Amino acid sequence: AQSVTQPDIHITVSEGASLELRxxxxxxxxxxxxxxxxxxxxxxxxxxxxxxxxxxxxxxxxFEAEFKRSQSSFNLRKPSVHWSDAAEYFCAVGSGxxxxxxxxxxxxxxxx
Amino acid sequence: xxxxxxxxxHQVTQMGQEVILRCVPISNHLYFYWYRQILGQKVEFLVSFxxxxxxxxxxxxxxQFSVERxxxxxxxxxxxxxxxxxxxxxxxxxxxxxGQHEQYFGPGTRLTVT
Numbered sequence: 001a002q003s004v005t006q007p008d009i010h011i012t013v014s015e016g017a018s019l020e021l022r023x024x025x026x027x028x029x030x031x032x033x034x035x036x037x038x039x040x041x042x043x044x045x046x047x048x049x050x051x052x053x054x055x056x057x058x059x060x061x062x063f064e065a066e067f068k069r070s071q072s073s074f075n076l077r078k079p080s081v082h083w084s085d086a087a088e089y090f091c092a093v094g095s096g097x098x099x100x101x102x103x104x105x106x107x108x109x110x111x112x
Numbered sequence: 113x114x115x116x117x118x119x120x121x122h123q124v125t126q127m128g129q130e131v132i133l134r135c136v137p138i139s140n141h142l143y144f145y146w147y148r149q150i151l152g153q154k155v156e157f158l159v160s161f162x163x164x165x166x167x168x169x170x171x172x173x174x175x176q177f178s179v180e181r182x183x184x185x186x187x188x189x190x191x192x193x194x195x196x197x198x199x200x201x202x203x204x205x206x207x208x209x210x211g212q213h214e215q216y217f218g219p220g221t222r223l224t225v226t
Contacts (some may be wrong), residue, residue, distance in 0.1 A: 004191070044155070044205075045217070049214060083195065092155075098210035099157045100157060102156070
């Protein structure tokens, strides 16, 4: 069965500093990988997705993620964090049909 | 920009009562989903729905749960007899197609069972 691990429950980053959120997945076939962001009181918004091809994918709000098959990882990065990026971030893996399996999420706090 | 909407935003109910959570998916989407997130835990898949029938369901989605598309716009999740452990945030999502296509999520309904 597929699974997703986000090892960091909370991360605090200074505004303007770089960010990397870790995600490891377990899936038997080529995965579909997603990063979602959830702001308080909001739904889950898709930041970016990986299906195939270029292993470095660009998303909205200046985020990017790199798929590394050898490490079963799909880490999310941003070169310079803004205070508005404070939110909870979820990594997810999709099966070929419809189910998304989510990680437990990483809460990002941005300090001034 | 089209979005998924959910009502109510917060529902409080007593144990044993029936609740219906409502969702309006994006109008040209064909696949619909329910997920839930118990406080402090991960988002979990409940059920997917296509062409007026369930496509997939998880082990969480037992006989107490049902889904329906009663008209051309709404998609509902019914919990027949709520338990304390059903307290969670319930998210509806929709997509144009399954699999690699993005699932668009609504803002969620917080269900509190007392």
